[in-house]
Amino acid sequence: METSTFVYDGDCAFCTRCAQFAERRIPTRARLLPWQFADLDRLGLAEADCDTAVQWVGADGSRAAGPDAIARLLGDSTPFWRVAGAGLRFPPVRLVAWPVYRWVARNRHRMPGGTAACSLPQEARERLYGPTGRPTADS
Template identity: 35%
Template sequence: MTEHPIILFDAECVLCSANAQFVLTHDRARRFRLAAMQGDVGAGLCRRFGIDPADPDTIIVVHGDRALRDSDAVLAIYAGLGWPWRIAGAARVVPRGLRDPLYRWVARNRYRLFGRRASCWLPRPEDADRVL
């Protein structure tokens, strides 16, 4: 599990699920794996890094013993997708103290702004091995 970064996402969030589907579509190198925070693998990893899987407040990218969260996680995901998405990594020049408050505001309001899923989406058959 540690050879590929794992993206932990809130599967009940419409925005988060859309982002997960975007990653599966645009990750041509098949670098990332995904795990819903509400699933067994995702919940275990969340607890390992101090996140309550029943009330997630961030997206997390786990790579080995390291975890990125908030805007660092989002930027790492897009930088890892390759061209043209990796250009978003340039936002790292913006100090985290400015990036993270915006990220946290969206995270706190994500259900109100984007909605909540009533059921989980299923990956395409060719991507099923990438969803844990």
């Protein structure tokens, strides 16, 4: 793989807004992709993993999820953001980061920009909205 990839949930408005913020404000060489449009097999990722946490697949083959993936994305940026990424990897911060990340992930539909669909597992979202994220004819 020639470049690192940061994968997020493109069906979640909150996740998408966070990724858009990162694309605008965090200079990185990594690609930011919604997992629904990523070649998960090529990246070595499973849909279930991507549905529960953001994922990092490094150009060097390294992998990370959740706040560890965010730390890797920040670490691939400018000095200011690298310091933030190092802070996120600092053991006491990391210890707190995972429970906070899981809480945010479970409540992302309540976050600014979130929608009710964000709270549903991918399978339920596809049943309701189809694979494109748009309501199906029978919903």
